[in-house]
Amino acid sequence: MLAYLRLEIVRMFRDRRFTFFTLAVPVAFYLLWANVFDDGGRDPATGLDARTYLMVSMASFGAIGAALSSTGQRFAAERASGWLRQLRTTPLRPTAVVAARTVAAMVLALPAILLVSLVAVAFQGVRVDPLHWLAMVALMWLGALPFAALGILIGSLVGPDAAQPVTLGCYFALSIMGGLWMPTDRLPSGLRAIAGWTPSNRFGSLGWTLVSGHVPSATTGLVLAGWTAGLVGLAVPAYRRTMRAS
Amino acid sequence: MDAITLTDVAKSYGPVRAVAPLDLTVPAGQALALLGPNGAGKSTTISMLLGLARPDSGRVAVFGDDPLTAVARGRVGAMLQDGALVEGLTVREVVGFVRGLYPEPLPLDEILATADLTEVAKRRADKLSGGQRQRVRFAMAIAGGPRLLVLDEPTAAMDVGSRRTFWTSMRAYAAGGRTILFATHYLEEADENADRIVVMARGGIVADGSGAEIKSRAGTRTVRFTLGDQPAAGLDRLPGVTGVEIRGTSAVLTSTDADATTAALYRTGLAVRDLEVRGAGLEAAFLDLTSPDHS
Numbered sequence: 001m002l003a004y005l006r007l008e009i010v011r012m013f014r015d016r017r018f019t020f021f022t023l024a025v026p027v028a029f030y031l032l033w034a035n036v037f038d039d040g041g042r043d044p045a046t047g048l049d050a051r052t053y054l055m056v057s058m059a060s061f062g063a064i065g066a067a068l069s070s071t072g073q074r075f076a077a078e079r080a081s082g083w084l085r086q087l088r089t090t091p092l093r094p095t096a097v098v099a100a101r102t103v104a105a106m107v108l109a110l111p112a113i114l115l116v117s118l119v120a121v122a123f124q125g126v127r128v129d130p131l132h133w134l135a136m137v138a139l140m141w142l143g144a145l146p147f148a149a150l151g152i153l154i155g156s157l158v159g160p161d162a163a164q165p166v167t168l169g170c171y172f173a174l175s176i177m178g179g180l181w182m183p184t185d186r187l188p189s190g191l192r193a194i195a196g197w198t199p200s201n202r203f204g205s206l207g208w209t210l211v212s213g214h215v216p217s218a219t220t221g222l223v224l225a226g227w228t229a230g231l232v233g234l235a236v237p238a239y240r241r242t243m244r245a246s
Numbered sequence: 247m248d249a250i251t252l253t254d255v256a257k258s259y260g261p262v263r264a265v266a267p268l269d270l271t272v273p274a275g276q277a278l279a280l281l282g283p284n285g286a287g288k289s290t291t292i293s294m295l296l297g298l299a300r301p302d303s304g305r306v307a308v309f310g311d312d313p314l315t316a317v318a319r320g321r322v323g324a325m326l327q328d329g330a331l332v333e334g335l336t337v338r339e340v341v342g343f344v345r346g347l348y349p350e351p352l353p354l355d356e357i358l359a360t361a362d363l364t365e366v367a368k369r370r371a372d373k374l375s376g377g378q379r380q381r382v383r384f385a386m387a388i389a390g391g392p393r394l395l396v397l398d399e400p401t402a403a404m405d406v407g408s409r410r411t412f413w414t415s416m417r418a419y420a421a422g423g424r425t426i427l428f429a430t431h432y433l434e435e436a437d438e439n440a441d442r443i444v445v446m447a448r449g450g451i452v453a454d455g456s457g458a459e460i461k462s463r464a465g466t467r468t469v470r471f472t473l474g475d476q477p478a479a480g481l482d483r484l485p486g487v488t489g490v491e492i493r494g495t496s497a498v499l500t501s502t503d504a505d506a507t508t509a510a511l512y513r514t515g516l517a518v519r520d521l522e523v524r525g526a527g528l529e530a531a532f533l534d535l536t537s538p539d540h541s
Binding site: 003004007010011014015078081082083085086088089090091092093243244 | 296297298299300317318319320322323324326328330331332333334335339343344346347348349383386390396
């Protein structure tokens with residue numbers, strides 16, 4: 001499994017255009033939003049100013065994007081091309097394939113979080129307690145897991161042509177409903193009611209609370225753990241099934 | 247121990263019966279060709295051998311184990327028809343990776359040499375020519391030193407030169423006492439590279455024997471000419487003729503000895519026009535055995 005993980009990471013970072021866009025998009029959006037929305041106000045829940053709040057939002061947005069894009073479409077394409085089927089004829093187990101791909105996706109999520117933070121500190125004058133920031137990076141890195149599992153689930157269920165729009169649709173829906181583009185209190189009331197149940201909102205709230213020096217709520221942990229268990233629980237059998245179906 | 251045992255194995259996809267109940271035993275060390283046209287059930291049989299498809303009924307054993315167990319133990323290497331290469335890796339990296347998944351792999355340099363890839367080892371595998379890519383896929387199949395090597399139409403995308411090199415590589419690998427099973431459309435390929443040929447058609451086995459035996463049965467020709475309104479009586483008694491069929495104004499004779507049949511045909515006194523002699527082809531040669539009512 002480690003050999004496969006290493007192979008996937010090498011492949012991912014060799015695809016320079018892919019890596020560049022995955023990392024550049026959240027940074028670019030951060031710079032844009034940080035200048036559009038900075039009205040001097042503070043987030044009522046955490047007391048964070050807009051630049052810091054958006055740093056976490058866009059780090060979350062970037063991490064989710066990295067986790068989804070390194071799995072969904074790529075996985076679907078490898079399934080269609082027969083590469084995953086070829087792997088199935090080797091001693092590498094399907095669970096090891098899913099596990100390695102999940103970890104590889106999380107490995108790409110880390111630079112997305114780091115890069116947005118770096119740009120926030122270097123160009124937007126954001127100052128946070130280094131320990132709070134470290135806690136945020138560490139837990140957000142773990143929190144990327146359900147999104148990697150979602151990507152594998154999409155890649156296992158959907159064909160290579162549909163995988164990109166489906167992945168993007170999930171990505172945007174999760175980002176908007178999770179309050180990563182704008183705070184959830186500006187969402188229509190129907191959406192606001194379910195926002196707290198989305199993994200993206202809880203993922204962001206993990207970052208917002210940690211970076212402001214607070215401890216994330218148990219609900220946040222439980223919602224994320226629930227999504228992780230559910231999505232991993234669906235992704236593994238979905239992948240196994242696709243190997244049998246053809 | 248037998249390398250492969252299929253016992254009363256059947257598989258359908260929806261209403262389509264891909265493999266009819268089928269029995270096949272392949273002793274260890276044998277090189278066996280599965281020969282047959284598209285849709286004969288070769289790929290489905292191979293999928294079941296590799297654990298990629300589960301039979302609806304019957305039992306599949308590979309070295310006495312369930313196929314998935316045999317695969318997990320590293321006893322099987324496969325070259326699938328649609329097994330694409332992954333992007334962004336060199337030949338050495340991809341073959342080295344597959345090799346590392348097996349408990350008792352071959353030395354990397356030996357694999358590359360056997361598959362004739364030493365010179366392109368540092369190039370990106372997905373940027374190679376079609377024939378070279380097939381050799382990479384062959385290298386991946388043998389990398390783990392599997393006791394059973396399964397190849398599904400390995401030369402389908404190759405030119406003549408590549409084919410020759412490929413079969414030389416395959417025979418070098420087989421020489422180590424390993425079991426080989428490959429699927430092909432071509433009788434010549436099967437005859438030259440296998441100890442035993444199993445002919446499949448319509449999901450079943452229609453012939454099983456040495457290359458020489460299968461070739462003599464597949465050597466049937468059809469002799470066709472315009473008969474017009476001349477009488478057909480007596481054509482069935484010409485030397486070599488095993489069947490006579492009148493299609494409109496043409497007579498079609500099936501013959502095991504087309505030379506003798508045509509020579510005798512001209513001596514009958516019939517006005518023979520538009521004479522054509524054709525190889526019946528595998529399907530025609532073996533299909534009658536699967537469906538007695540097939541005309």
